[in-house]
Amino acid sequence: MKDHAVTDPISEAIAQSRATPRQTLRATVPAMEDRLYTIHPVLDHGFVRAVDYMGDDSAIVQAARVSYGAGTKKARDDAGLIRYLMRHWHSTPFEMCELKLHVKLPVFVARQWIRHRTANVNEYSARYSILDREFYIPAEDHLAAQSTTNNQGRGQVLEGEEAARVLEILRHDSMRAYDSYEAMLSQDGQQGLARELARMNLPANIYTQWYWKVDLHNLFHFLRLRADAHAQYEIRAYADVICEMVKDWVPAAYAAFEDYRMNGAHLSGKGLDCLRRMLKGEQVSQEGSGMSAGEWREFQALISG
Amino acid sequence: MKDHAVTDPISEAIAQSRATPRQTLRATVPAMEDRLYTIHPVLDHGFVRAVDYMGDDSAIVQAARVSYGAGTKKARDDAGLIRYLMRHWHSTPFEMCELKLHVKLPVFVARQWIRHRTANVNEYSARYSILDREFYIPAEDHLAAQSTTNNQGRGQVLEGEEAARVLEILRHDSMRAYDSYEAMLSQDGQQGLARELARMNLPANIYTQWYWKVDLHNLFHFLRLRADAHAQYEIRAYADVICEMVKDWVPAAYAAFEDYRMNGAHLSGKGLDCLRRMLKGEQVSQEGSGMSAGEWREFQALISG
Amino acid sequence: MKDHAVTDPISEAIAQSRATPRQTLRATVPAMEDRLYTIHPVLDHGFVRAVDYMGDDSAIVQAARVSYGAGTKKARDDAGLIRYLMRHWHSTPFEMCELKLHVKLPVFVARQWIRHRTANVNEYSARYSILDREFYIPAEDHLAAQSTTNNQGRGQVLEGEEAARVLEILRHDSMRAYDSYEAMLSQDGQQGLARELARMNLPANIYTQWYWKVDLHNLFHFLRLRADAHAQYEIRAYADVICEMVKDWVPAAYAAFEDYRMNGAHLSGKGLDCLRRMLKGEQVSQEGSGMSAGEWREFQALISG
Amino acid sequence: MKDHAVTDPISEAIAQSRATPRQTLRATVPAMEDRLYTIHPVLDHGFVRAVDYMGDDSAIVQAARVSYGAGTKKARDDAGLIRYLMRHWHSTPFEMCELKLHVKLPVFVARQWIRHRTANVNEYSARYSILDREFYIPAEDHLAAQSTTNNQGRGQVLEGEEAARVLEILRHDSMRAYDSYEAMLSQDGQQGLARELARMNLPANIYTQWYWKVDLHNLFHFLRLRADAHAQYEIRAYADVICEMVKDWVPAAYAAFEDYRMNGAHLSGKGLDCLRRMLKGEQVSQEGSGMSAGEWREFQALISG
Known part of the structure; x- marks a missing residue:
């Protein structure tokens, strides 16, 4: 019953026009070419798909060598230089790579995500357009109780009747809120409420979508916080998929990121x-x-x- | 029945500790001192209150004169220099002033507001804390129909039965969504769903709050877009209140902003x-x-x- | 005697490795492909060359249509939509395109340029490396007198003996400063001063270089200020070359920018x-x-x- | 012979008008009030002086408690909460404090400093105004040789004749460059070269000045990089003075910063x-x-x- 499809005519037109490979002199990463425009499903209706990218591991090295001169060339191979840059917090060479994603995600995830300010965003506007009837309903194994030890954490998975009751509430309230949304918008025998007002009735598990463009340094910052065990599961699900993508795109940079940031630790x-x-x-x-x-x-x- | 009160113990503690004037050598604006910590009501439960400010009209002039040298002093009085800076899009002197606000606002307004990236934000977290049962319900004269000529606009105000029906829906669905939120959170005879999950059931007219800090240049940019006739009424209500505040804080800069940005126009x-x-x-x-x-x-x- | 060549081994390696076209599914602009890696000379030793780009006119339209929905499709053709976005200051769709340039420029131009903060930069480091003996010496027709009416402006071109004297000073002092730089760095019979200190003797007309990456919205902002008649000639020379490049890259966006920003005006x-x-x-x-x-x-x- | 004085009429006017304490309800830090407008000398002619500040340790706590709710109040005292925020990389509460400095510094230091983009700057403009005859000449104990093991580092201090020769070159070339600058600008019997051109003859050890405004989170980032043992001595001299200032301004935040960032370490x-x-x-x-x-x-x- 899951539906991650993109069936609007614009997306289809894009997909078609881009289906034909063209020639370029730019840095190109075959493994990313394979991922382009492909829907990577996340949660029950969400997805991530890469729409464009700029640069590769070599672009990082190239920028670093502008800064540090040709002399660095002999000293170190590319992967070693990238590890050195990561270890010493040199951020600007990583900013030379850029990724553009099309993401479909629940509004409460979008609200966390947007807090990362150094990125470019074009979100679907519910002032202009009518949102679809698509809501995030957690899978049973992600229906967690409030942690008893940590104010912001999750405890054990809910069981039995309580789980059933929660799912029933979420499903029922979502459908009811959407029915009301449609009823208020309807122009059948009435004027119809403005879209920008009607949307206020919709709960935070409704799906939205956006184009999100970010440089690799800021993407790593996002991933370190959001692919972390302390991040809320729902945004982590997106971060995990993006990690796999980045691993294909800039393997040396990702390996350094993984060792120094994801698996590393800070001591006072x-x-x-x-x-x-x-x-x-x-x-x-x-x-x-x-x-x-x-x-x-x-x-x-x-x-x- | 409106409630803009801030009754939590922290806010009260702050208000008290700040009630005692202290001495400072910093730039001080008496009219802003009068506004500090005062609740300015917006919509049915929202508010804006100034928590801190840095700089005044003179701070703009002072920064401009560092750049352009002492020679500019004779040429022009302060208000004239500020008009010149505004006319010629010199943004950096305006960045030398900073305003910090505490704002209570519906989530769908917050979602528009946060798109202004060059600002600092600390929002109430519904992962840590339980949101209050407070929802924005439009006043009757703001219950507008969808515009028939403009995809994102509002048309005439809804009338009679339709208006009544919409208000009934918004009120009822809000209460029902909050009842469900409480029911899912409850630890009475059950584990209780994690807060970070339960919040997804809440609609976009629920109130949140945040601290928002911004420099005057970026604040003017925000006000130009959000105090504009094309902005959605609900965010404009906030922008209008902030305009009044800024007029008291930096009167010369605000006058120039009003003439060049709010009342001005761009020609191709x-x-x-x-x-x-x-x-x-x-x-x-x-x-x-x-x-x-x-x-x-x-x-x-x-x-x- | 002009020298815009890039002869270092790294640049050559890049140029070679990129000489072979590859296949891509990304948005591709043939006119930009022709410009890639090509040196566009500016001033006496400077240059601009495009190293990479992301997106095209369609990427702007595509991002706008995510925001405004499929309904906008019929209403308007692409160029018309782009004009609409520019006229109404919708900046986010233009942020979906990105350009990466390699620039060689005098330090006093670099100091103006870097004030545009929303960009990514990797500059040649004179802490690590030794700068080349290359200085900007103005052509005779750009040797302007101080304006008598405008504190920051240029007046008439200097003539005769005065012009000759200025050129002689600039040339002589540059060479002398570089001789001293080399003398202090030399390890022949002495320890040799640290590079990070020796560089302080070099004047602001010495050339540096950097990688500069920026999105199209911020690039347009840069061009509006720097390709303007009031900008200093030396940075305008760079901006003019970049304008030509952008015209090839995103012709519809550039046409709208030209009409609304370059040729337009603001009224109070x-x-x-x-x-x-x-x-x-x-x-x-x-x-x-x-x-x-x-x-x-x-x-x-x-x-x- | 050192001269850190600020003798221009504008600075004097500011100093006088601000000499009279006023009343405010804003957060006020007595130890910072003592530092306001006071010249803190750095290097031979440079200085740092605080011109304004917003917030204190409590402002950080207050913003954090908006986010995490009143419940956190009992759990922890303020200093403990600040340490927790620092340990877990919560940056937004630190962004709620802001500092404005007036800094006089050599151009080559300014060029490093400006790379920190998230700050507001108004620099003295040599297009409008004539720069003073003030150059940084290192003290003898900072006249270091190029490191033999580290491309960007300093080795031992130069000795004897070599040191004397370097100082002689730096002093002589500075004076000569400034003589030429004056000769080109002179309107005595000639037109006089435009200021924006004449400045190109001045070396990177000439002093400039600016107003620099930054939030505490970004200031800490600056200090971590620039008060570090690997930073170039000349910018570290400024960072060290600012550290002392911040210690007075927000003592609990500074203590956490010192323990986690300055004295801490990162492990892969x-x-x-x-x-x-x-x-x-x-x-x-x-x-x-x-x-x-x-x-x-x-x-x-x-x-x-």
Whole structure:
């Protein structure tokens, strides 16, 4: 029953006109060419698809070498240079690559996503157009209880009757809200409410869509926060799909990102000091660390893995 | 029945701690001091209140004179220099002033507002906290029909039964959605759905709130678009209130903004050419203008006022 | 004696590797393909060359139609829609196109250019590398006197002995500064001063280079300010070359930009009011206009062309 | 012989008008009030002085609590909450504070500084005004040789004759370039070259000045990079002075910044893995670490302190 299809005439026209390969002298990545215009399904009705890209791993290296001169050429191979740039937080060479995505996503996910300001966005406008009857209803294994230990977290998956009740509410309220939306818009025997007003009745699980264009440095920042275990599952589902795409697009940069950002960790001065003492064989306790109970707990989790 | 009150303990603590005037050497604007922390009501439950500001008209002049040197001092008084800066699109001196607002607003207004990227925002998080049962229900005179000539516009105000029906729907669906939200969150005899999930059932007329901080140049850009007659009424209501505030804060800059941006107009090369010919006494028709029918209509409206 | 050549091994390697056309499904513009990697000379040693681009006129239209829905399709052809977007200051669809340039330019031009913040830059680093002995020396017809009426403007071209004297000074001081730079860097019989310090002896007419990547909306903003008659000649020379490039890349967008931004003009509320009165046959004087002497002068110049 | 004075009439007028304390309800920091308008000397002729500020430690907490709700209040004191925000990379609450500085600095420092794009700048314009005869000449203990191991680094301090020769060159070339600048500008018996052209003869150690306004999050980013041991000494001298200022302004935020960013460190996934093995008593070598020689060297330096 899932529907990730793009059936509007514009998208079809684009897809057709782009189906014919053309010649270019620009940096080209065959693995990204394979992904172009392909719908990558996310959640129950959402998707991500790459619409365009600029640059590749070499474009990062090329920009870095403008900055640091030809001398760097011999010193290091490309992947090594990219690792060096990532390790030392050199962000500008990564800004030389750009990705443009077409994304279909629930409004509450869009509201988190848009907080990343350094990107270009064109969103479907519900002032101009009528939204489709498509709502995100979580799959059963993502129907989580409120965490009892973490204000913003999820706890265990809901079970049995409670799960059924929640799904019933979400489905029923979505349909009812959309029925009301249609009833208010209708011009059948009445004037019909303005679209820009009627949309206010629609809940945050309705789907919207947008074009989103971002440079690789800012995309990595987005992915570090949103493909993280602490991100809300629904936006993480999008971030995970984009990670796979980026891995194909700029494999060396993605490998460095994965090692330094996704799998890496940050230590405070206090944490670093404790660590050095522990490596010398000293027994360090929370009291001796200068850390609060919360910091100490996080530090312990970090070093024991 | 309207409720713009801020009754949470944090806001009260702030209000109290700030009630005592302190001494400062910074640029200070008495008329803005009077507005600080005061709730300016907007719509049925919303508000804008100034939380802090930096700079005044003199700060703009001061920054401009760093750039253009002391020689400009004699040439012009402050208001004249500010008009000159506005006329010639010198944006950086206006960036030297900064305003911080606390705003309570419906989610569908927040979604338009956030598109202005060059600002700092801290929004109430419905992942951490439970939203209040407060929804925007339009006043009867703002219950407009869809425009029949403009895809994104409003037409005449709805009347009689249709208006009553729409209000009934909006009120009923809001309450029902909130009942469901509470039912899903409840931990009474069940686990309780995670807040970050339950919120998806809430419609776009629910109120949220945020701190929004912006420099004067970008604030003017926001006001030009959102205090404009083509903006959706609900965001314009906020922009109008902010205009009054800015008029008190930086009166010379606001006067220049009003004359050049709010009351001013932009002409294309074609429009300028027509105008010059018309001023010389020539009769110019659409055919002779090089403009499309739509452009010509807008041009005619512009020059006849 | 002019030298715009790029002879370093990296650039050559890139040029070679890119000489072979590849297949792509992305939006492709044949006229831009012809310009890729080609050196467009500017000033005596500078250049602009396109290194990559993303999108075309259709990408703008496509993004606009995501926002405004399929309904807009019939209403208007692509060029008409692009004119509409430009006329109503819809900036986000233009942000969907991106251009990457390699630019060689004097440092004092780079200092103006970098003020445009919404772009990505990788500049040649004189901390890592040694700069070349290349300085901008104006051609005789650009050797202008200080304007006597405008603090920041240029007056007539210098003549005869004065022109010769200035050129002699610029040439001699440049060479001398570079000799000193080399003498301080030299490790022949001495330690050699750090590059990051030695560079401070070099004047602002030395050439640097960078990769500069920008979206079309921000590029248009740059071109409006820098291809303008009031811009300093040296940066305008770059802007003019980029205009030609953009005209080939996105012809419909460039035509709209030219008509609305380059050839268009902005009127204040006061100016608009005067104009309307004049069109009705009224004689309007400065006194009756509400404008200052300076504004009135600019207004008169505007309407008489 | 050092001269950090600000003797222009505008600065004096500002200083006087601001000398009288006024009353405000805004967040006020006494220790910053003491610093306002005070010249903090940097290098031989440069300075930093605070011109305005917005917010304090409480403003950060207040913004965070809007986001995370009143519930966080009990859990943690303010300093603890600020540490939590810093540890988990929550940037938006820090953006709620803003600082405005007046800075006098050599052009080559300004060129590094301006690369931080998220800030507002008004720089002294050498198109409008004539620059003063003030050049940065390094103190003897900062006259460093080029590093032999690091392309962008400094080695040992130059000694004896070489140091004397370098200082002589820098002083002589600066004076000579300025003499030529004056000779070209002179209108005594000649037209006088345009200021915007004459400035190109001036070397990068000439002083310029600007107003620079930035939010605390972006200021911390600037300070992390520029107060770092790898930053060029001359910009670090400015960053160090600003650090002292920020410590007075927002002491809790600065303490968190110092512990997590200045004294903290980042580990890659590989580094973290090695660390965990070492803490369990395993002997880990470069070969077994998966790191390159360079990474391994940096890792060893990090954990041994």
